[in-house]
Amino acid sequence: MLPIVECRLCHHRCRLNEGERGQCRVRINLDGKLYSLVYGKPCSVHIDPIEKKPLYHVLPASASFSLATAGCNLRCKFCQNWQISQSPPEETENIDLPPESVVREALNNRCRSIAYTYSDPVIFYEYMLDTAKLAKQNGLINIFRTAAFIEEAPLLELCPFIQTASVDLKGITEEYYEKMCSARLEPVLQAIKIMHRQGVWLELTNLIVPTWNDKEKDIQDLCRWIKDNLGPDVPLHFSRFWPMHQLKSLPPTPEKTLARAREIGLAAGLHYVYVGNIPEHEGNNTYCPKDGKLLIHRIGYSTLENNIIDGKCKFCVTNIPGLWA
Amino acid sequence: MSQKNLSRRGFLRFLGGLFIGLFATRWQKISHIFSPKDTPPNLKEAKYYSRGDEIAG
Numbered sequence: 001m002l003p004i005v006e007c008r009l010c011h012h013r014c015r016l017n018e019g020e021r022g023q024c025r026v027r028i029n030l031d032g033k034l035y036s037l038v039y040g041k042p043c044s045v046h047i048d049p050i051e052k053k054p055l056y057h058v059l060p061a062s063a064s065f066s067l068a069t070a071g072c073n074l075r076c077k078f079c080q081n082w083q084i085s086q087s088p089p090e091e092t093e094n095i096d097l098p099p100e101s102v103v104r105e106a107l108n109n110r111c112r113s114i115a116y117t118y119s120d121p122v123i124f125y126e127y128m129l130d131t132a133k134l135a136k137q138n139g140l141i142n143i144f145r146t147a148a149f150i151e152e153a154p155l156l157e158l159c160p161f162i163q164t165a166s167v168d169l170k171g172i173t174e175e176y177y178e179k180m181c182s183a184r185l186e187p188v189l190q191a192i193k194i195m196h197r198q199g200v201w202l203e204l205t206n207l208i209v210p211t212w213n214d215k216e217k218d219i220q221d222l223c224r225w226i227k228d229n230l231g232p233d234v235p236l237h238f239s240r241f242w243p244m245h246q247l248k249s250l251p252p253t254p255e256k257t258l259a260r261a262r263e264i265g266l267a268a269g270l271h272y273v274y275v276g277n278i279p280e281h282e283g284n285n286t287y288c289p290k291d292g293k294l295l296i297h298r299i300g301y302s303t304l305e306n307n308i309i310d311g312k313c314k315f316c317v318t319n320i321p322g323l324w325a
Numbered sequence: 326m327s328q329k330n331l332s333r334r335g336f337l338r339f340l341g342g343l344f345i346g347l348f349a350t351r352w353q354k355i356s357h358i359f360s361p362k363d364t365p366p367n368l369k370e371a372k373y374y375s376r377g378d379e380i381a382g
Contacts, residue, residue, distance in 0.1 A: 003376050003377030003378075004376075004377065004380065005374050005375065005376050005377075005380075006374060006375045006376075006380045007371065007373070007374050008373040008374050008375060009371065009372075009373045009374070015380070027371055030368070032376060032377065033370055033371075033376070034370070034371040034374040035368045035369060035370055035371060036368070036369045036370075036371055037366045037368065038366075038367075039367050039368075039369035040367050040369075041366065041367055089366065096367075125371075125372065125373075126369050126371065126372055127369070129372075151373065153373060154372065154373050157372075
């Protein structure tokens, strides 16, 4: 009888009999070995503005070569990329793009970074790792766009090659992670702290879903956790929910809820709190935490004005953390 | 046709059949995953997993 395998990539720790796949839909036990089904086979490849990740403190106004395979190890009810994240690879249109081709295409298209994104790159770990190593050798920044539901060992191996991570901190309660995402909060918090300790530049995103995680106490607790564990300089992006996937009956997040969330974040002592999807709101911009001057003026994903010079405020020379060059 | 040619042809057919049989056996394991129109999977052994008696509990 062929042996079972236990995946050790994420905390689901799927135990698989011969021919079975993990919850991510893209790892399979064949002949007693665990294989990825999506290595070098992305189903989504785009060139995006880096601000879309969202990353506001990394290479402003630059292009990011962005890719994803099918599959995901979470089951978020609000997922905007559910067509690929909740599909096995045989139901997506995949292309052949080995790591060296990813790097070549990124360079040929004058991208300064490669983003592993859209679904969750944890599930195409080997592909991401090999590509990230080549990308770093070629002077490209690697962006890990993730829900961070990943075991410590693979994360520690990955960290030296990813300069920045855009992490979804979806909520601040175990109940929310279980009911909304079929995952757990604590491993995500641990992974965020690991990346922070390893020197990965972090920007966190919280999607505010009406009636689920929009209470002021939840937002206060989330902001407090960030301040206490990561410090005030980790940017936090509050993102607007749009009816999608399994939550089409809910309304979009009201603009005033996002604006209030930003107020709570700033009151909690966080220096950089942003709101997404509210045109012309001051929450789109970066301000100096010391003198309050406008540093980066944005409309949508476009940068209209940048007053950060050599990583410092142009006006008072305060260090503004990020990867600016 | 000479006996020698018949033997050679037979041997080559045997080798061809053996090759196809081995390939078909392997392909059979994964062809049901992908339709003929799709690119075949590029199987890559995972980096982080345990097998059989390495698994606790």
